[in-house]
Amino acid sequence: MTSTNFPLVLRSGLAGVAFLGISSLAHAQNPNSCPAGLQTLTTEIIAPDFCDEDEMTCLVTACANMNVPPGKAYNICFVIDDSTTMGGTDVDIAVVNDQNNDGKIQRIDAAIQGFLALSQAIQNLNPAPPIQISMVAFAKDAAILDLGPAPGQQTWIQSLTQDADTNGIADFEEVLRSLATGGLGQQNVGKFTTHDWAPGTDYTEALNLMNQAFTTAPAFPPQYTVCNIGLFISDGLPNQTDITPKYNDAGGAVDQAAALGTIISAFGVGPDVATLCDPGQPLHFISDTTGGDCQAKDDPTELTTALANGTLAQQIDKLELFVNNVLVAT
Structure with a gap:
């Protein structure tokens, strides 16, 4: 299975929304699927050799702890x-x-x-x-x-x-x-x-x-x-x-x-x-x-x-990527 890098894209601003980006995609949040204290980000990955098949797109979930900057x-x-x-x-x-x-x-x-x-x-x-x-x-x-x-x-x-x-x-x-x-x-x-x-x-x-x-x-x-x-x-x-x-x-x-x-x-x-x-x-x-x-x-x-430039910006402190409920990356 190919390991995929997944950059995080943060939209800063008061009550800013954090997006998980994989292959430059932006994805919606599902707040009900992660352990307590974490939010679920539903996203897509493109895995060229996933299961030795042709390129395909898979829906996965990632858990992120989104916080204001600590301290x-x-x-x-x-x-x-x-x-x-x-x-x-x-x-x-x-x-x-x-x-x-x-x-x-x-x-x-x-x-x-x-x-x-x-x-x-x-x-x-x-x-x-x-x-x-x-x-x-x-x-x-x-x-x-x-x-x-x-x-x-x-x-x-x-x-x-x-x-x-x-x-x-x-x-x-x-x-x-x-x-x-x-x-x-x-x-x-x-x-x-x-x-x-x-x-x-x-x-x-x-x-x-x-x-x-x-x-x-x-x-x-x-x-x-x-x-x-x-x-x-x-x-x-x-x-x-x-x-x-x-x-x-x-x-x-x-x-x-x-x-x-x-x-x-x-x-x-x-x-x-x-x-x-x-x-x-x-x-x-x-x-x-x-x-x-x-x-x-x-x-x-x-x-x-409308607020930007780090004004009470939320940050992603932790990201865990699960595929079929199996943790594959942190």
């Missing part, structure tokens, strides 16, 4: 544009819903819906890595948001499902759904500490506060290597800052993030979705400078597949 822990800061332009209604109402219950379907709803999808993707990681979550929102001004009902500022929480006020809704989701674009008596942030800002879109202050949040994150146990991940969503139209250096200046907030090893993945919503990640655009600059990914989507639920 990694993650600080994840969600940064969301809550400016007046995010009140635009030029979104696809076939896929975007009213996420903040203000009776309108706007760009901010697309952003909220996208971040809810990403948070669910993080929760679906199995096994789950240690994480801490923070959030920044911005218009003309910006703030690190309070993510819990306890007195004082709750800058970091350790679970996306934390429900400290026991109302059946995760605190992170409550804060996210409380975001509105201001005006007409609406506050920009309704939970747990409120904020109300003038019109404007200040990327510089938002990214400075993201950097500040990372520097104040509680320490993980010493056995972990800590990765800082920024998730930045906007309609791509920064227009105001009183702060120097600006976010895209030399030595500005983006350069500072890159120097600290922070990876920022940027996401675009709005009418110019086709060009928001083009070279020279603000979102492209932010992601490209820090080694992140830039994606602009009409359907915000597609953001679950």
